[in-house]
Amino acid sequence: MAGRGMIGVLLAGLLAGAMSATAQETLFDAAGYRIAHYRAPVDRAPEGTSRIAPAAAARLRPDVDALFVDVTPAEGAVRDASGQWRLAQPHDSIPGAHWYPEAGRGVLAPGIGDWFGRGMARLTAKRRDRMIVIFCLADCWMSWNAAKRLRTWGYRNIWWLAEGSDGWRDLDLPLAPARPEP
CATH class of the missing domain: 3.40.250.10 (Rhodanese-like domain)
Structure with a gap:
């Protein structure tokens, strides 16, 4: 059971990191202009x-x-x-x-x-x-x-x-x- 809990924590951390990276990418457009949260x-x-x-x-x-x-x-x-x-x-x-x-x-x-x-x-x-x-x-x-x-x-x-x-x-x-x- 402890192993499953640890895997859940790791998956949650990876998911949070991926979501953070996605959110960060949407702050700028392809040309490098800031497009949100000015x-x-x-x-x-x-x-x-x-x-x-x-x-x-x-x-x-x-x-x-x-x-x-x-x-x-x-x-x-x-x-x-x-x-x-x-x-x-x-x-x-x-x-x-x-x-x-x-x-x-x-x-x-x-x-x-x-x-x-x-x-x-x-x-x-x-x-x-x-x-x-x-x-x-x-x-x-x-x-x-x-x-x-x-x-x-x-x-x-x-x-x-x-x-x-x-x-x-x-x-x-x-x-x-x-x-x-x-």
């Missing part, structure tokens, strides 16, 4: 990008030294067919940042990728070497995804602010009301 620790910058500390980002002037891009989702918001956003609640961001809600999802809703791509081309004047600081919140994979996406699109000077607007606020720097980019 609020979780992120341990590295996406390949081809660099991480910037909040204090270093604070020394930059938005739209002068670098383009600041916020990809925090707009909780409860709706984007209508014309591309206009109806927000359920206000959003505060780093002053001077350009807000592209939902552009950090692993799988983008219809129209979001085109809107984000056109906006980035406009804001950078199609310069792929323009310095871009991309952020969301602390422990948020959406900014990681957006940085990876920009790199895939050929942008070469991407800086990932892992601490996001939370890290900015932690430095006692002000946040300002933001509206989604047109």
Whole structure:
């Protein structure tokens, strides 16, 4: 009987491990974008990008030294067919940042990728070497995804602010009301 109990424990352990591996695999799609559980620790910058500390980002002037891009989702918001956003609640961001809600999802809703791509081309004047600081919140994979996406699109000077607007606020720097980019 003791042998059967031990086999049951081993089988249960193997099954739990297999289920854990399966759950982990579904966190990312085949291209490497995080597609679920976006609020979780992120341990590295996406390949081809660099991480910037909040204090270093604070020394930059938005739209002068670098383009600041916020990809925090707009909780409860709706984007209508014309591309206009109806927000359920206000959003505060780093002053001077350009807000592209939902552009950090692993799988983008219809129209979001085109809107984000056109906006980035406009804001950078199609310069792929323009310095871009991309952020969301602390422990948020959406900014990681957006940085990876920009790199895939050929942008070469991407800086990932892992601490996001939370890290900015932690430095006692002000946040300002933001509206989604047109």
